Every structure is written in structure tokens, then in C-alpha cells.
Amino acid sequence: MFRNQYDTDVTTWSPQGRLFQVEYAMEAVKQGSAAIGLRSKSHVVLASVNKAQSELSSHQKKIFKVDDHIGVAIAGLTADGRVLSRYMRSECINYTYTYDSPLPVGRLVVQLADKAQVCTQRSWKRPYGVGLLVAGLDESGAHLYYNCPSGNYFEYQAFAIGSRSQAAKTYLERRFESFVSSSREDLLKDALFALRETLQGEKLKSSICTVSVVGVAEAFHILDNETVQSLIDAFEIVGEEVHPATEEGDASEPAADQGALAPADEGAAPMDI
């Protein structure tokens, strides 16, 4: 029934010095659909792949706004991700109430990691099965953190989590050195390119991804579908099976396509309402 005798609860060590339950929780992150993040000096972009559980269902939301200066992208158990997002929202709002200023991103991430760590040290608890990419801006600049179920956290220039994220990581590793001085548009472009790497040939469309930005003089927000689609078209990020992108003169056509597609999209997402 169990893989071995040392994985019945989170606090039991294996003789090799491992905590199996914590490792299983880390596996849950890899099962979730991909989420990626990257940052420049002034902006952070989060992007995720939306996968519906079934043909009949809508997909689940994977990117959450925490505050004007912080947002998260999640991979793993969405329910756990929502609980943690709610916690982060409440910490931010309480800090603003007390000090009339935004909570520094690094401090929120430490609090979040501490919360996750407690779950690895209590026999009656389970670790959160979710990885979070935390994007934020504070007085020390733009930040991107990764928080995992073990209670560890790391700061990154760029990172990817979730299924097939290795492909996106490879892409980001090849290019991350230029990100620091990237413009907002270049970051979005690289985000979409990295995201496409995780799709394995499936066509990148605005209906299967979510993109968000936070930056100097730009509060965290999720880009709407039309904007994302026009970015995809502008960057000519198309799958292998698709014919070459059309000329600039046809710029209105994708929009028209979008309009035609929209009702179908809405039909597939009844739970959005």
C-alpha cells in the first residue's frame, strides 16, 4: 500500500535522511500545469498555462493578485494555492493598515515560507501541495521568488515550475543574463516564448495561457485575452503546424478571429461566472 514504511507521516525520517511526505508534496508541484516568471530591474512578468480538467470544464485560475505591488502564479494543488494567496492578501492589507505603506516582498515571502515549514514539522498536518512564484516590487526593486512545499524559498532572475517546466527553464537559462536590462515588452515576449516551450508542439493561444505584469508605475494586473493574443501575434509565436504569421496589414484579422472565438471560449468556461 505504501511505497515504504517511512512515508506514513511528514515528521518521520527515512534512514537515508529524507522526508518522503515532503518530497511527495514537491512532486505535486511538478504535476500541475506550468507557471513561469522572469524579471528585469523594473518589471516582473508571471505567465501560466491553463489546462482544463476535462473537455466540459473551465480551467482553474492560476495567477492571483495579492496587492497592488505583489502577485503570485501557482502550480500544484490549486486549492492550497488559493488558501496561501488569501493569507498573503491578508498580511498585505494588515501591513498597509498599520504602516500606510506596502509590505516588502521579501518579508511576505519569509512569512509564507515559515507557514509552509510548520506543516513539515507537525504530525497532524500535511505540507501544502503547491509551489508559488511570487512577483513583487518594493523600495529595493523588482523581485521574483519561488516558494515550495518544503518551506524553502529562493530568489530568482527567472524560473519555471510545473509540468514540462524543464523546457522553459532551459530556454530561460539560455537568455536570463539579458533580462535585467530588458524592457517590459521584451520580458513579455520571453515569457511567452518560455511558456511555449512547455506546450510540446501545441499551439500557443491566449485561451490556454494567462499573463500578468507588475512594475514601476504599473500595479500588478492580469493582461486580458485580447492583449495576450495580440502579443502572441506580434511576436509571431506560433506552433510548428501553423503557417507563417500574416502581415501587419492583417492586424485587424486576429481581432476579428478573437471575436468569433470568444463565444466559444465563454461556452467552455461557464464557471467563470
Next chain:
Amino acid sequence: MNLVDSNQAQNNLMVSEAASERTLYPYVTGTSVIGIKYKDGILMAADMGGSYGSTLRYKSVERLKSIGKHSLLGASGEISDFQEILRNLDELILYDNMWDDGNSMGPKEVHNYLTRMMYNRRNKFNPLWNSLVLGGVKNGQKYLGTVNMIGVHFEDDHVATGFGNHLARPILRDEWHANLSFEDGVKLLEKCMRVLLYRDRSAINKLQIAKITEEGVTISQPYALKTFWNFAAFQNPTVGAEGSW
């Protein structure tokens, strides 16, 4: 019957005991604090008197204190409550430093924190009996604000507490300008403090002036102002004051 009576008596005793744990009135108080913005930062002035009721009981109470790197706090009102506030802020700044992440509390954050603290205590009907002036400079941004015992708070270019509101602020409204040099700022504060010394019976002639700039806080040694009590109005104060004796 007797039992009921004594129970009631005891209840009343309990109630009155609980009530007496609150600050019903201040004991040792300091009088006005004045703060102004000037070219390079903030200047603040307060005398060093501590009044026990209306008795001028203490003569070297420091009522201007630095809070962290970027803030300066001046207090009038109950001195022991001010000491409690300082203890709270010390802890706040300590915990802020312990993050060791390059972020630090600015004057705006401290002022808001003080506002929450004052308003919270008044909601428990146990106020901290003070009027506070908070000034500071962070990232080239000057900040000057005030908060009182019931949580009323605002920012301005010049602020004052207590009698200073009546005697000093009219002078500041006439003579303050954003480009004041340090010397002119000190002169203006001394002018205000001298008027307060003449007309506020709780004021004493031993004061400190503090400045805060991007470079940090400096609080002066105590000193006295030159006074001249032979003005005609002082010689015979009742002349022209109808209704006095």
C-alpha cells in the same frame, strides 16, 4: 439580605478598582512641542519642564527623541505614557532591523503606527495622554505630522501641540516658508518658544532644539533664551484687560 448587600458593595469596589487602572488624568506633563520643515529637513523644539499638576516639578525632562534612522519624535502630555510609547517604538525599530533586508521604517510608517496605537488605546477608553509630533527625512522626502491622544492625525509644513497651537502657529503661518535655512529656522522656533515662555505658565526657560536631515538626528544641549520682563504690558498686565483684577 446582608449577603446581598455586601456582594453589591464588593462589586462596586471591583468596578471602581478596574476603572482606576485606566489613565483618568495625567500626572506629570510636558507642555508644547513645535515642529517645522526647513530647507534640509525638520526642526523641532520643546522645553524640558515636567509639571506635576500645576507645580513645575521636574526641570530636565527630555521630550525630543530619535526613532530609528529617519525619524524624530516630540511629545507633550503625560511623561510616563511617552516613556511607554518610546518602549513600543524601540521594539518596533528593533524588529524592523532584525529583518536585515535593506528595508527600514520611514517617518510615514512610524507616524501611521503611532496613529493606530493612539486610536487603539482611546478605543479601550485607556488613552495614552499625549500629543505627539513626528518628523523625519527619508529618500530626500521630508515628513512632518502630528497625532493626539484620541487619534486625530495630520501632516503639515509646521505643527505644534497644546498651547503652541494658539501661540506659535499664528507666528509660523506668518513667517514660515519652505526655503528656511537652519539658522533662520532655529530663530523662528526660538521666537515661538519665547512667546510660549512669556504666556504659557507651564513653560520653563530650558529647552532643546533637534534637527533631522538625510544625515541623521542631532539634539542640542539644553539652553535658555534671553528674556526681557520689563515690557510695559508685563509691568501692569491688567491695564487694558477688561474684566481682570
